[in-house]
Amino acid sequence: MPGFGSAEDVFRREAVRIVASLTAATGDLELAQDAVQEAFVVAMSKWPANGVPINPAGWIATTAKRRAIDQLRRDQRRSEKLLLIAALEREPPNVESHQDEILGLIFACCHPALNIESRVALTLRTVCGLSTAQIAAAFLVSESTMAKRLVRTRTRIRLTGIGYDRPAPERLSARLPAVLAVVYLMYTEGHTAAQGPELTCEAMADEAIRLGGLLEALMPGEPEIMGLSALMRLNHARRNARSEDGNLVLLADQDRSRWDATEIDAAVGLVHRAARIGGVGSYWLQAAIAVEHCIAPTPQATDWAAVVRLYDRLVDVTGSPVAAMNRAIAIAERDGPEHGRAVLEPLRPLLDDYLYFHATDAELARRCREWSIAAAAYRRALALAQNESQREFLVERTSSLATRTS
Amino acid sequence: MIVRLVTVPFVVRAVEGLEVAVEYALLIWKKWDDAHDLSREVFAKYGEFGEAANEAGILRGGTALRPAIATTTVRVRDEEVLLSDGPYLESKEHLSGFYVVDCDSLDDAAEWAARIPDATTGAVEVCPLMTLD
DSSP states (O other): OTTOTTHHHHHHHHHHHHHHHHHHHHSOHHHHHHHHHHHHHHHHHHHHHHOOOSSHHHHHHHHHHHHHHHHHHHOTTOTTHHHHHHHHHHSOOOOSOOHHHHHHHHHHHTOTTSOHHHHHHHHHHHTSOOOHHHHHHHHTSOHHHHHHHHHHHHHHHHHHTOOOSOOOHHHHHHHHHHHHHHHHHHHHHHHOOSSSSSSOOHHHHHHHHHHHHHHHHHSTTOHHHHHHHHHHHHHHHTGGGSEETTEEOOGGGSOGGGSOHHHHHHHHHHHHHHHHHOOOOHHHHHHHHHHHHHHOSSGGGSOHHHHHHHHHHHHHHHOOHHHHHHHHHHHHHHHOHHHHHHHHGGGHHHHTTOHHHHHHHHHHHHHTTOHHHHHHHHHHHHHHOOSHHHHHHHHHHHHHHHHHHO | OOOOOOOOOOEEOEEETTEEEEEEEEEEEEEOOSOSSOOHHHHHHHHHHHHHHHHTTOEEEEEEOOOGGGOEEEEEETTEEEEEESOSSOSSEEEEEEEEEEESSHHHHHHHHHTSGGGTTSEEEEEEOOEEO
């Protein structure tokens, strides 16, 4: 069947347009999503026999519209259904340009009035087109639990009066952080599976990057979207060097020839373009820091002074203790481990439950030849590890210390 | 004098074309303190809010409640009427008043809620009213 091998991909790419336009027309995401899903099922049963239509997306859109109208007719309770049916029948199933509807749908799924896990799950389902089963696996819950969660979230959107319109210009900047938080969490969840034995969960990270690209296209020239996209892509470019046989490899020890140079170049370009536009925010700053790492041919060649300056601004903008911790590491690189430790210590009460704080503490103590302090800190970090790769790495570090202290 | 909560009637969602207006109750939660009355300042700020909401055409009603010292909780269990001293929830915050507004979306309602004076120290719940579907 020509052009049919990637029917899944066709569906996922096109589905969001059709879902978005149907949602905008009916104000009901659940209705739209069910209609499109049904249209796809019909397509999968008819196209193998009858051949793929000349305009597959148009076919899906028309069929979905019919399904939505049928569903509305069947629904006893809806007082405004006649109005909705009339509006749907009037509107031609145009799938060409639905930028505003897609953007509105993204903003609705990412509304700050929804809790973050619900936002991520619904966005993965609605915008990225992942199946409920795939999302359940990513969140380590059963499929039925995830299905219920998605229904609850859509219901909440409907009942609270979260609209599907693209937010008005004056509201856009206030609403954007909530969207970016979803994309970022999607990426970081994909980056480190907190409980599993493997270090990465590719699908979610890939979706996050794709979503970043989609947002760039829908809202061009937004520096924080560009910053976040660049940050994810720079991180993604290093994925093949990050683990060896399932073991964690630190940035300083990574084989830089395994970094994706093309992706790095593209991301660096993005960071520079965003800087020219202005409006530097926390994502851009993190991306700029990642750039410094990615353009250094060796760890020793890293411009640590520039990194420290960027962290100064990042800590200023976010007040984040984790950013302050990373700044301490950069200061250790620039000025020596004692200076790093001096900056790190005041953060202890804030980060005592954070694995990476103790790992950092241990590493800097080790560089200062404080073996027993380092060993104690590695033990503390090990107690906080939630991931096989992290555990193995820390155990390895602890035992390399043991040879020193004995 | 005890102020009785006015029950707001069920409303049918207005549908003009496909625009839907939803009524929300904005329930104001305020940190408990010993004051028995609104200070002049706070009273004035609420007055400003009410005027602004009215001018924008979104205000449908609302009032302030006397502080929690004046609240009595009524329960009926096994046909017995039980009264207790104070609000239902034991907390530092108590319900101090409400508005009913008519807005196009949660974003609109939330924006108005954010302008309520006690939003800065307490909280405002934004509750869509039940509708006849």
